[in-house]
Amino acid sequence: MIGYWGMGTLALLAAVFALAFARPWGLRLPKWLLIIPAAIGSVLLSLWGFTYFVMQYLLAVGRVQSAPMYATQDASPMAVWGYFWYALFLIWGISLGAAAYYAEKVRKQNKANHFTK
Incomplete structure (x- = not known):
């Protein structure tokens, strides 16, 4: 249960944190x-x-x-929602990594352009 709440909280923080890559206030933060x-x-x-x-x-x-206490839950038709929610975590993770990669690439490019001017 702690893992679910922890990862849910981390997902929400990551969503807010990802805005730093798209908003001007994110440029004021140190690269690291x-x-x-x-x-x-x-x-x-x-x-x-x-x-x-x-x-x-x-x-x-x-x-x-499945553990005996979760066998009924795992066999329920509602278990299909797990595919949606966990795919969402996967997409969030990949998109956050892509945003970090792109932000680093843009910062390096801007730094190189700054020194050549």
């Missing part, structure tokens, strides 16, 4: 304060989303079994 947390958040969010699909695959091929 943008890039390092974004890279860490990207890895964590992507892994959280990806591991759900790995778990579903392992359940489908019979390599693992």
Whole structure:
């Protein structure tokens, strides 16, 4: 339960944090304060989303079994919503990583252009 709340909170913070890459106030932040947390958040969010699909695959091929207390929940038709939510975590992670990569690339390009003028 702590993991769900923790990753949900991290996802919301990452969404707000991602605005720093698109808003002018983000340029005032030091480079390391943008890039390092974004890279860490990207890895964590992507892994959280990806591991759900790995778990579903392992359940489908019979390599693992649901714990008895979760077997009914995993067999419920509502379990399909997991694909939506965990795909969202995966997309958030990948997009945050892309934003961090692009921001670093733009900052390097701006720095190089500044020195050549």
